[in-house]
Amino acid sequence: MKSSNPIFSHWGATDGAGRADSHRKQPVGTYGGGARVDDHLSDPYAHGVGLPSAAPLRSNAVTMDDVVVRTGMTLGTVTLTAVLSWLLLPVDEADLGMSYGLAVGAAFIAFGLSMVQVFKRTPSPALILGYAAFEGVFLGVLSSTVSTYLSPGVVGQAVLGTFAVSAGVLLAYRRRWIRVDRRFAGFVTAAATGFLLLLVADSLFALFGAGEGLGFRSGGLGIAFGVVGVLLGAAFLAMDFRQVEDAVAFGAPREEAWLAAFGITTTLVWIYLEVLRVLTIFNSDN
Template structure:
């Protein structure tokens, strides 16, 4: 079962992957599922009834036969450390771009050009990182740097011309969403099941299609497209986008948790950090847009 976040939809973070490098036993006494990657889990597998029931790191062999534990398995500390490094670089790059790149009327065109260039490079790097067979820390950090430049310039422009203080409000909103989803996930208020996964995937695909249609109308029809970026419809659209991002964040937590439980290699912590960064950047951008709409309507 794959996540709508492209980073988490491959290698060790998907149930339908049998990458040879991940053949390790589940930690904490979980049982291996054998050679069939779609086989139902045994009674020892607490995830037997959800989309993440199988062990992508199981050693091939007899069902239920334990394999030697990995000595280089990913831990929660690894994920937290790499995520802090990646997000920290996003923040540093954003702050630097905010202070270095002027956004006054004389330099506004240049600022937009730099922001668009950084966004394009960041997008290309995100694709490269998503499809590489092994995580590349330098490329992941490079993505974070360019994404930070884009966010810093755009946030500054919005704060100066549209909604003063919008960037800080968007940061606080993103932090609140992250904390809320994490608490809800850890306390069991959010349970990642097949039905939950299907709902999130359908919503995410529908949202992306609407964005594409709106972009086409804006490009060829002029104006604001279908009106998803302003007014009441824009507010509703922004809230839906943030809710979808929060749901994807819950999927990310579940897949990272399963990767740790099943002994994913330590290098996969970089992949986890990259995926979480992509999701949080998504939430921040939608939060910034929502704040701008709300303040712009005042």
């Protein structure tokens, strides 16, 4: 299944084989659902349980262009609301508390919308775009505050760093330097769970009077923790790419493009925040 987008036009080509035909004959499979037979998985989008087979010919099957368009819409919403928040919401010291409150409120709303989508059986464009809008408000206020009071110019560096990480993961995935399988997904999920637990513990220690918490907010330990966060984000992005590749190969319903957009956007936000953390700590220590 080819795309008119030049970045994805040769998506998933490996060992000189064409993507569309080879995957329809012998699907890649996902690291999620399906029974493994001969190192391949059954079609996770088919009704009932069956053996691996060629992708069904659905009239509404998702294409790579569908994923590109939906991802562009979702990321565009994040970017637009972030820029508007940066320009319109105050960040001077007198109103800093109000800006901080807006950012935290937007972050909680975005998290709530994302959780609703996660537990829904079908993708909801309204939920996904709503999540993107409130996430953009949070990112805009946070970025403006960091740039104004902590590290001027760091936001542009973080954006470039996010693009660099994303491009590197895309290149590594297309070259098959990264092999996303069940073992990879299980390791990344376990590592991310530990990372988030440490992040929560650090916040709780800081909240209840332990100063800098566990030390993840400054110094060499803070930079190392942020680098681990970036690497985890890169791993999740590779998993997102695999999910997209499988959806196209198996002829998933077109609405799956919204789930792909949601996953990629969430991962890119994670990477941006971790890159911003690393650069802010690094610049403040020099």
